[in-house]
Amino acid sequence: MKSLAELAAIKAKMQDKVVIREGEGAIRVVVGMATCGIAAGARPVLSTFVEGVANNNLTSKVTVTQTGCIGICQYEPVVEIFEDGKEKVTYVKLDADKAKRIVEEHLVGGKVVNEYTIGEYKKI
């Protein structure tokens, strides 16, 4: 049975490990979560990124955040990935499966999944 008291234990555990989120190699994953994003299925995409980052022990390097309307509603769910010293990557029309691949190939492997980027999508 989960209880509020467990939070104290989680707190103690978290204070043991210092999380470094800034600095070299830091990656920021931003998921558009306005009406347009939510309607297009951004919530499972966000959950997939959050879980993927946790399962691959990337929490010290990658942060996953939400934002409002990015302005390209027709391409939602949209995810932007900002990496220090690199150009921003914009992924469009995502779903949970595509998000999973991005976690594995881009966040873990460091290789952009070209076919899901806005540049590729516009060519179709």
Added chain:
Amino acid sequence: MKELSLHILDVAKNSVKAGASLTEISISTDTDGLMTVSITDNGCGMTDEVLKRVTDPFYTTRTTRKVGLGLPLWRLAAEQTGGSFHIESSTEEGRSGTCVTAVFDTKSIDCMPMGDIVSTVVTLISGSPDKDFVFSDNDERNKRSVYLDTRQMREILGDGVSLDALEIQMWMSEYLCEQYENKTEN
């Protein structure tokens, strides 16, 4: 949007945007299957002028585009079940805020499923870790009640731990899921 929980996420985000420090989401279902969802906040509120137009799809405060569909769709979702929609707001200093109440007849064939409400709550809280949220879901039909108050969580966690930390997100999700599973106990 195919789930009520997605609408709730969307509408509750308005409260955050209105600068609310506390947003309460309360769902209650009576024995007849009438479900009332109210989202109450202490944000900046809306003037009467804005309030009148707020469910007009061609009115929006956003600047990226000229349509705003969040509230109109929420209203439609409720009214198409034979339910109702009501919104109250005050901009009076010191007691400003907004309350959006939607009533659904869950027996109606046009009532959308609730969907993954736990994800909605966790997403909402982790999206605004410096704001407080109170979530409650009371269902009289199967005697179930679910409750989460971030102020209680904060009391235990102190300032050192942000509510968007992964461990906290997982805990919230499990905490809520467990309450939903315990139908008879509470």
